Amino acid sequence: MKVLLKVFEAVRPTFEQGKLKAFKPLYEAMENFFFAPSTTTTTAPHVRDPLDVKRLMSMVIIALLPSIAASFYFFGLRMVAMIIVSYAAGGAVEVIFAIVRKENINEGFLVTGMLFPLILPPALPLWMVGLGVAFGVFVGKELFGGTGRNLFNPALVGRCFLSLAYPKTMSASWLEPSRDLAGRLLQYVDASSVDALSSATPLALAKQGEFASLSHQLFGSVSGSAGETSAIAIILGGVFLLLTRVANWRTVVGILGSFALLGGVLHYAHPEKVGPVLWHLCAGGLLFGAFFMATDPVSSPISNAGKWCYGIMIGCVTVLIRGFTGYVEGVTFAILLGNIFAPILDEMVIAVRIRRLRSEG
Amino acid sequence: MSVLSWIEFEATEKRKGTVKLKGGYNVLLQGRPESTVRLMPEPSVLYLPLRSKRFAFSELSVKEGEYVNAGDILARDPDNFGVPLLAPRGGKVRLEKVPGHIVIEDAAKVQEHADMAEEELLHLEQEMGAGGIKRYKLVTLGAWEFFYDAYTGAVPDPLGTPQAIIVSIASLEPFVARGDAQLRNRLLNFTRGLEQLQSLLEYQPIYLVMPDVESEFVNLLRNHIRGYAWVKIVEIPLRYPHDHVAILARRLGLKRSNGPIWAVRTEGVLATDRALTLTKPCLIRIVSIGGIGVNSPAHLNVMPGYPIKMIKERYVFEPAARLINGGILTGEPLGAEALGLDTECRGLTVLPELEDREFLGFIRPGWDRSCYAGCFLSSLRVKFHERFTTGMRGEGRPCISCSFCEDVCPAGIMPHLIHKYLYRDLIEEVDMARVDLCVECGLCSFVCPSKIDLRQQFIDAKALIEQEKQELRKEQERQEKEREEQAATKSVEEKDA
Ligand code: SF4
Ligand code: SF4
Numbered sequence: 001m002k003v004l005l006k007v008f009e010a011v012r013p014t015f016e017q018g019k020l021k022a023f024k025p026l027y028e029a030m031e032n033f034f035f036a037p038s039t040t041t042t043t044a045p046h047v048r049d050p051l052d053v054k055r056l057m058s059m060v061i062i063a064l065l066p067s068i069a070a071s072f073y074f075f076g077l078r079m080v081a082m083i084i085v086s087y088a089a090g091g092a093v094e095v096i097f098a099i100v101r102k103e104n105i106n107e108g109f110l111v112t113g114m115l116f117p118l119i120l121p122p123a124l125p126l127w128m129v130g131l132g133v134a135f136g137v138f139v140g141k142e143l144f145g146g147t148g149r150n151l152f153n154p155a156l157v158g159r160c161f162l163s164l165a166y167p168k169t170m171s172a173s174w175l176e177p178s179r180d181l182a183g184r185l186l187q188y189v190d191a192s193s194v195d196a197l198s199s200a201t202p203l204a205l206a207k208q209g210e211f212a213s214l215s216h217q218l219f220g221s222v223s224g225s226a227g228e229t230s231a232i233a234i235i236l237g238g239v240f241l242l243l244t245r246v247a248n249w250r251t252v253v254g255i256l257g258s259f260a261l262l263g264g265v266l267h268y269a270h271p272e273k274v275g276p277v278l279w280h281l282c283a284g285g286l287l288f289g290a291f292f293m294a295t296d297p298v299s300s301p302i303s304n305a306g307k308w309c310y311g312i313m314i315g316c317v318t319v320l321i322r323g324f325t326g327y328v329e330g331v332t333f334a335i336l337l338g339n340i341f342a343p344i345l346d347e348m349v350i351a352v353r354i355r356r357l358r359s360e361g
Numbered sequence: 362m363s364v365l366s367w368i369e370f371e372a373t374e375k376r377k378g379t380v381k382l383k384g385g386y387n388v389l390l391q392g393r394p395e396s397t398v399r400l401m402p403e404p405s406v407l408y409l410p411l412r413s414k415r416f417a418f419s420e421l422s423v424k425e426g427e428y429v430n431a432g433d434i435l436a437r438d439p440d441n442f443g444v445p446l447l448a449p450r451g452g453k454v455r456l457e458k459v460p461g462h463i464v465i466e467d468a469a470k471v472q473e474h475a476d477m478a479e480e481e482l483l484h485l486e487q488e489m490g491a492g493g494i495k496r497y498k499l500v501t502l503g504a505w506e507f508f509y510d511a512y513t514g515a516v517p518d519p520l521g522t523p524q525a526i527i528v529s530i531a532s533l534e535p536f537v538a539r540g541d542a543q544l545r546n547r548l549l550n551f552t553r554g555l556e557q558l559q560s561l562l563e564y565q566p567i568y569l570v571m572p573d574v575e576s577e578f579v580n581l582l583r584n585h586i587r588g589y590a591w592v593k594i595v596e597i598p599l600r601y602p603h604d605h606v607a608i609l610a611r612r613l614g615l616k617r618s619n620g621p622i623w624a625v626r627t628e629g630v631l632a633t634d635r636a637l638t639l640t641k642p643c644l645i646r647i648v649s650i651g652g653i654g655v656n657s658p659a660h661l662n663v664m665p666g667y668p669i670k671m672i673k674e675r676y677v678f679e680p681a682a683r684l685i686n687g688g689i690l691t692g693e694p695l696g697a698e699a700l701g702l703d704t705e706c707r708g709l710t711v712l713p714e715l716e717d718r719e720f721l722g723f724i725r726p727g728w729d730r731s732c733y734a735g736c737f738l739s740s741l742r743v744k745f746h747e748r749f750t751t752g753m754r755g756e757g758r759p760c761i762s763c764s765f766c767e768d769v770c771p772a773g774i775m776p777h778l779i780h781k782y783l784y785r786d787l788i789e790e791v792d793m794a795r796v797d798l799c800v801e802c803g804l805c806s807f808v809c810p811s812k813i814d815l816r817q818q819f820i821d822a823k824a825l826i827e828q829e830k831q832e833l834r835k836e837q838e839r840q841e842k843e844r845e846e847q848a849a850t851k852s853v854e855e856k857d858a
Pocket of ligand 1: 766769770771772773774776798799800801802803804805806815816819
């Protein structure tokens, strides 16, 4: 490893003062990716917690591993291509902006780049994957000033863009998952293999009164967005995120709890519109959204009370969209709506807390 | 806080029925000092810094080359009620030898004496009675420097009367001298000191803060105090920084507007006893030496001005280490120019400098690093003391709103919010968000994954706000004066007319 460090040190002047000065952010990102930064504390506290943003983001990737594995298993090698394209396109936008702004490259896109392909239909043309993620990172994040300042979850912005711009392709790119024991681990299946294309996801079928079996949904052998089909894999990763406190449990419990409650009531009142609660909980992108998308700390409220409200709002809106509108799936819109409300919720909570603080001490 | 420990915490809070505390977190650093107090060899030269955290001893009362006795007043701090700097040993005073220090050469342990003027004592007795004498003794014999204003941390006015005194024997920061080490064999002095403190009050309460643990020592202390109806025992969990007096004062419901609250630690009570019961100057300090790279961390019996080099030679074996005056979370680094211990030193903490850059550090399992959020494998392990370095352990990033800082903050404010206001230069909002309640414990900076130096930002912001407020006050006073003058000239003119 010493050799690598020496290489970095040897080329540093080129990036710091030399010809490649413009690419300094790229160089720094690479260096600090391989080697922990050499900065030390100058004032108290003299020691720091080992957790940094890189690690935090890696935890999300680790938590996604079960879902990624499931998507490989059910939808084949094409997922590899989608992930690579997503990283390449999203990374390019991030790097360009870092260079233009002369700021550091942030780790945020590591997560966005991984989340994005997982919430897409598995047979989507690759150029659309690239376009979507670039749009998401550009509009959803960079225009707001980069990681930490974005209002919306960039991956969801990208997906929302694709479903508004290319609704036909989006809804014609679902794959029937492999039902073989070996899965599709060694197959590359895309839109050209017509026999694998499926017409509809379980949620769409449910609108016509046809419910996929719950066990298939738990396991993941149903049609749907690449990483969203296997409930067990998502819950596994999600619980890991909660235990490591990367995701806040309040948001997750708020979403799933309110969804179950309102869904239960509405199922009782309108059984023809709203299906059974447990089935709905495992259907579509709800679990994935609740554990991985809504819990993004930047675009969710920061106060605990705000997180509860935000979660409840997303849960309720999802039920309503699924049951009473033309759309079959409502998680994306619900979370984006939640993102819009997050700063407002925070502002209200903060106003109350500041008023309470006024008389302290 | 994990759910379990939270429930446990809530339960103990209820059982004790005392104060309700927020946040807090224990940073487990290797090298915790034992409670034994070791004697250090007598130094031949003492280097007394003229500045410490609160004091600036600018009014010198000795001359170059003069011989002093132990207990003589060397200088005073005119801005802090004339708190003196006492000579811990007899010897020859050198003022110019080392800038910023008074050096005592040929230091010798001689009979110490109380440097008090008889006439002044008489005068005081006539003016203010016994209470006045006591206060005078506390200041002149060097006990007053152990008194704090609970909210501001400043030196309180010795002539004032507080609404309460908070006595804390818990020292939870790693590492400063702990109460149990100082109270060894000195319980009697401690209780006598408490009585002396009580004699300064009329009916105001004394709160004695101690850890809510069942140890032999704490039980002994409880039994000793039981008979004192005027001492209210407050038990706190052993979690940093719940021993902080500003936090305690707030949680005890003592309002700042109802008058000053005095706070003293163990050493302050012992000093009170020494000054008032024995009328002897307080020259000795119990200082801890701990951290990583320390030979058998312990408590040391030393005096202000004790050469740091002698301590280092005996105790510190790590060559590239940072020496910190105070604890790891709030202490100040001691540079090469610091030769002797200052009078406020409570502990020295040693921390190795970061040397190696780790390869792919962020994907390591991390069995040996303990993390607030539990993002490393070590969260499967029982709590352990970690080997820290001065490394920042990550790159600075914009705030990602994880709210860890708010969770650990004992003051109940929102560090991330204040940080965002500061970023946008909204000083008024920063004031509204009560940055003044920050007790500078440093936990927010410690946990922040974006490595934002929140504590330092808040210290600067507080100073800025304080300065602005003072300017405003001055401006108001000036205007008022002008108005008065105008009114005066007017009335004169009218008279003339
Ligand atoms: S804001 Fe102040 S009191 Fe709160 S954690 Fe930070 S330093 Fe401590
Ligand atoms: S700990 Fe740091 S990153 Fe997290 S909310 Fe506080 S300031 Fe922001």
